Amino acid sequence: MTIQDLREALTKNIRDYGMYIALFVIMAIFTIATQGLFLSPRNIADLMNQTGYIAVLAVGMTLVIVIRHIDLSVGFLAGFLGAVSAVMLTTWHLPVLLVIPAVLVLGTLAGLLTALPVARLGIPSFVASLAGWLIFRGLLLSTLSGTGTIQIADPTFIALGNGSIPDFPIPQVPNPSGEGTVDAFLPGLHKLTLLLGLLAVVWFIVSDFRNRKVKKSYNFAVIPNDMFILKQVFVASALGFITWNLAGYNGMGWTVVIMLVVVVVYDWVSRQTVLGRHIYAVGGNPEAAELSGIGVARITMLVFGSMGFLCGLAGILFASRLQSAGPTGGTLFELDAIAAAYIGGVSAAGGVGKITGSMVGALVYMSLRNGMNLMGVDESLQYIIRGGVLALAVIFDVTTRRVKR
């Protein structure tokens, strides 16, 4: 492979890989600037857990933006739902297995309520969700008005934001270099995390190969062989690296598991199901979609409903992580989610945007926050830099789109 090939392949596929490259560069810069602290196992685990609730919101927001709408109410809805779960657990002493589904259902209903005037009356979603923003903020304040911040003690609930998945039971042997006991093999590493990471790498490679073979059989354009191998190596080592770090700390957190499940399910729905195709058709051309027999109002309700559901999930993750719910919970989450989605390549014109892209966008966005915090960058400067990155990402998106046409 010559440099020329590489450059050509890169320019052709820059839209698809630009964000991964950006993430890589940002991580490299922070790693150097913090003398490796940024990529320490503990920080990687932290970063993943911090990204969780924003990534979950960004996934929902992606679909909202794809159908040419916006939802400003998600931040305080998540905050409000976090407060509801705290009240249910701490004040009402309800079992956690009842609280979680109840909050998710409540979130879905709230999302549907926001969508109702949008879908049925054509009210701009900016306005409808701004009303939601005010209403949910009021509800959040009134929920906590008598109590102030509510502490949460339920261990299961707290584990969602802080705990890790369990490991295999491993026989213990005396620690050769000191006191106590250690695992009989691979001491100090989380075995289940390693196994899951390995499975992920294998699954990625196998499915990518199969995909490529199918595409080739239809004579579709595929990236050159060496580029393909390079991509495989890059993704496999990135996955392997994250896995190794997570395994070296406490193992994969529940937040990471939840985030990945959400991303995988939404990504699959958006690409492989009739529902997903209808969503992207509505975003691509609502009139044509309606004339093709797709109920645009129904799709709008569904997408906002799913956004509400994810608000419930994000609220739970955030409250769990803080082990409490306060009156400012969820402030500005909506803008973080929108920023992550745009960094992830969603188009404001509608119809374009990948779920995986938004997750990476969330990761980029939270890496900036996390890395700059580690470096001790002043908060005022942090906002400016994050704003600059958002602007750059969108400019990049628009200009590369233009080149392609």
Add this chain to the structure above:
Amino acid sequence: MASHILEMRSISKSFPGVKALDEVSFQVAPGEIHCLVGENGAGKSTLMKVLSGVYPHGSYSGDILFNGKVQSFRGISDSEHAGIAIIYQELALFPELPVFENILMGNELTKGLAIDWNETVHKASEMLKMVRLSVNPELKVKDLGIGQQQLVEIAKALCKDVKLLILDEPTAALNEDDCENLLKLLRELRGHGVTCVMISHRLKEVIQIADTVTVLRDGRTICTLDARKGEVTEAILIKNMVGREITNIYPERKHEKPGDVILEVRNWSGYSPKLGRQVLKAVNFQVRKGEIIGLAGLMGSGRTELAKSIFGNPDGFELEGELLFAGVPRSFRSPKEAIDAGLAYATEDRKGNGLILIQDVKSNITLARLKKISHRGVTDNNLEVKAANEYKNSLNIKTPSVEQKVVNLSGGNQQKVSIGKWLFVEPRVLILDEPTRGIDVGAKYEIYTIMNRLVEQGMSIIMISSELPEILGMSDRIYVVSAGRISGEVSRAEANQEKIMHLATQ
């Protein structure tokens, strides 16, 4: 005769792939009412856009002489400055602003830096008197009727000290009383020395009002007739408008005896709350199995509205009457229900509301019936590619692969994708709205061949078209639509261009 106020000499203007104007000459004498007539696409609007500077000097060839001087307008403001005002069919008013502000928009009366509102209202009232419109100038334009809005537009033009007033189909959206008023006003303005060019499809009113008539056809000037000498009759105008040779670009088809009635509407009327008027008036028609029905008529006559009202009524008309599909009374509440019953509608505006341009060929083809390529809501990519390739081959869609984005295809191939999309739902009745608009002759022929193949297989096709030769070349039966009514039904044997144009301009 006095020298001309306007003379356009050998004007030619091309768009990619079409020559819209070919050496057109056009002369207007001062103080006359000059009507410009021709079929859709004859070049009338293009000519007026050249004149008004919408297409700036340099983008066309030929000379414009106005008031004896060669003009080179670079924009509308130049031509307005010279004293030419053009009023488009789509009114350019601000519905939320009051009448007086609209009349002086772009011509504001100021006192220092601020607008002199008293003087503005005063001047506007004068203008309103001149066009004989007695409404409160403080009213918002959106609260006026269409006819009144038209008069406001004219008042606005007069305000700019206009010498030549151009009206593009001013009466198309007006009722009869408003029409009468407008024509009366034009005569009065003529008395005041205003020269007027009017584009119109309604030949009766042309004969009523014109001093001179120029006929355009296929981007050429056919003739200029002097109405004052009694040269103008409806028959003469129609003959000149349509006198085109029909070349044999229509593939042969056996016109077999058609089968049973598959689709029928009776007394079908529709009111559009959005437009605030009746769009369909007691329409009756039927379609038989294996037939191509031509739906002729001028643009805006209600053909598309008729198609959409049958196809699940997505525009929300208030409908009355009966719709029978395969002999059973039906009422489709959404395009989905219509599609499920076996109807398909390929829209006239394939880029606007037909295709999803940013998606690839296969996604567009399968969109209206994803059920066919999915199991329990999960799509099967292999099935989809296979299905899309079938249509790519059978319709001869020229694209490197079915993963190509539709935006990158040519107009003709986009149209084939649109047809493929609707064939994919396997309809019993296929409505094609302007199926060959903006595509080249070769692609047209292919689309005609596909249509013939489909009806031979027992499908029924309703073809909406503004091109008379196409209507005559392809249809088994023709319905002519005019002003929301069916103004006539013509069999293949008796059809000719004159007859259809006569019905369409009623």
